[in-house]
Amino acid sequence: MSLRTYILSLSDNAMILGHRLSELCGHGPTLETDIALTNISLDFFGQVRSYLQYLASIDGDQVTEDTLAFLRTEREHHNCILLEQPNVDFAHIIMRQYLFDVFQLLQLEQQMLSTDETIAAIAAKAIKEARYHQRFSESWVLRLGDGTEVSHTKMQTALDTLYPFVHELFTQNDWEKELVEQGIASDVKGFESRYYDTVFQTLKSANLSKDDIINRYAQGKNGIHTEHLGYILTELQYMQRAYPNMQW
Amino acid sequence: MVVGQIHIASEEVARLLSTVPDPEIPVLSVLDLGVVRRVDIDGKNIDIDLTPTYSGCPAMDTMAVDITSALLAEGYLPKVNLVLSPAWSTDWISENGRKKLAEYGVAPPLGNELDKRALLNGERLVTCTNCQSTNTTIVSQFGSTACKALFKCEDCLEPFDYFKCLK
Numbered sequence: 001m002s003l004r005t006y007i008l009s010l011s012d013n014a015m016i017l018g019h020r021l022s023e024l025c026g027h028g029p030t031l032e033t034d035i036a037l038t039n040i041s042l043d044f045f046g047q048v049r050s051y052l053q054y055l056a057s058i059d060g061d062q063v064t065e066d067t068l069a070f071l072r073t074e075r076e077h078h079n080c081i082l083l084e085q086p087n088v089d090f091a092h093i094i095m096r097q098y099l100f101d102v103f104q105l106l107q108l109e110q111q112m113l114s115t116d117e118t119i120a121a122i123a124a125k126a127i128k129e130a131r132y133h134q135r136f137s138e139s140w141v142l143r144l145g146d147g148t149e150v151s152h153t154k155m156q157t158a159l160d161t162l163y164p165f166v167h168e169l170f171t172q173n174d175w176e177k178e179l180v181e182q183g184i185a186s187d188v189k190g191f192e193s194r195y196y197d198t199v200f201q202t203l204k205s206a207n208l209s210k211d212d213i214i215n216r217y218a219q220g221k222n223g224i225h226t227e228h229l230g231y232i233l234t235e236l237q238y239m240q241r242a243y244p245n246m247q248w
Numbered sequence: 249m250v251v252g253q254i255h256i257a258s259e260e261v262a263r264l265l266s267t268v269p270d271p272e273i274p275v276l277s278v279l280d281l282g283v284v285r286r287v288d289i290d291g292k293n294i295d296i297d298l299t300p301t302y303s304g305c306p307a308m309d310t311m312a313v314d315i316t317s318a319l320l321a322e323g324y325l326p327k328v329n330l331v332l333s334p335a336w337s338t339d340w341i342s343e344n345g346r347k348k349l350a351e352y353g354v355a356p357p358l359g360n361e362l363d364k365r366a367l368l369n370g371e372r373l374v375t376c377t378n379c380q381s382t383n384t385t386i387v388s389q390f391g392s393t394a395c396k397a398l399f400k401c402e403d404c405l406e407p408f409d410y411f412k413c414l415k
Binding site: 032033035036039040042043044045046047049050117118120121122124125126128129132135136 | 300302303304305306332333334335336367368387388389390391392393394398412414415
């Protein structure tokens with residue numbers, strides 16, 4: 001059961017952020033960033049497919065990658081709530097992306113060593129893509145944070161809004177601790193300080209200020225979300241809910 | 249025979265696979281691209297491992313179907329498995345494939361170090377597929393597909409795709 005929840009937590013982080021980025025298809029501020037963000041979205045959905053196909057093979061019976069993607073309620077989603085935060089403006093999009101990209105890269109590094117072969121294989125594949133994601137988001141954090149007065153203000157606002165959600169990435173539930181002991185899950189505590197070192201360094205170079213860790217109560221990993229997730233799922237699941245079992 | 253880095257016991261099967269194109273870059277066959285990782289032939293039964301370039305590559309399902317139909321049409325009984333490990337690398341694109349890419353207008357991937365310098369430091373290293381100049385600059389790290397970046401040539405002013413190094 002704990003393995004199941006863990007796979008969902010990895011998959012849902014990618015799926016919910018991937019969905020947020022997909023909302024930008026045709027709406028990016030420039031053609032290049034539009035294409036970049038939707039390409040990143042596609043990479044996330046690639047990860048999601050791998051995770052959900054794996055989970056479907058564990059669940060068996062009538063469970064498929066599609067039923068897992070389209071037929072779960074809010075409480076059955078285990079993503080961190082940072083990832084469901086709305087797009088608001090380009091500053092929020094880039095800041096959310098950067099704060100997650102640094103985390104995911106460190107997490108994937110650890111997951112490549114997982115004793116679970118499939119989790120390790122998915123990580124080895126995804127990490128190559130994640131490096132590109134971080135390069136992209138970091139370059140924009142630097143450019144906008146240290147840009148004009150307007151871009152700086154917008155980035156600082158985005159940081160102030162999103163930063164409190166970062167802490168949840170490093171929370172560990174009992175089921176996760178159990179999996180860490182078995183060598184299946186990555187130990188987020190093990191790279192927490194590296195994460196903050198990297199992020200603080202970039203923020204400093206970008207002329208943005210944040211140098212403390214804010215501990216805000218968040219329970220997305222346990223299925224308790226902000227209201228934003230409901231709206232995401234309404235759109236994401238519409239076709240399957242309106243036309244049950246429909247196929248493309 | 250050995251095609252790319254893999255061994256294919258039947259020349260006919262190798263020939264048939266070399267007719268299956270990458271749907272996004274049709275000058276490359278699935279063998280040139282290096283996504284076919286294992287071909288086991290037992291009489292008419294053919295067991296093939298196929299690996300994605302990028303995990304979300306939408307061309308993957310199409311390639312699997314195209315491989316299956318190409319072999320079925322010649323009386324074989326193919327089974328295509330999607331495998332994730334070891335993860336695909338641009339090093340697996342064949343020499344022939346790299347040449348075809350450049351002719352098609354997609355600059356082939358540089359080595360890992362040079363790739364970083366071109367993509368991150370903006371160094372002028374990628375060869376323009378139109379005029380062969382290396383006076384080229386990056387427009388976007390993400391191009392028309394997940395595997396490509398967008399460059400432009402400062403000499404002939406043509407934009408072109410660059411196949412990003414993936415290791």
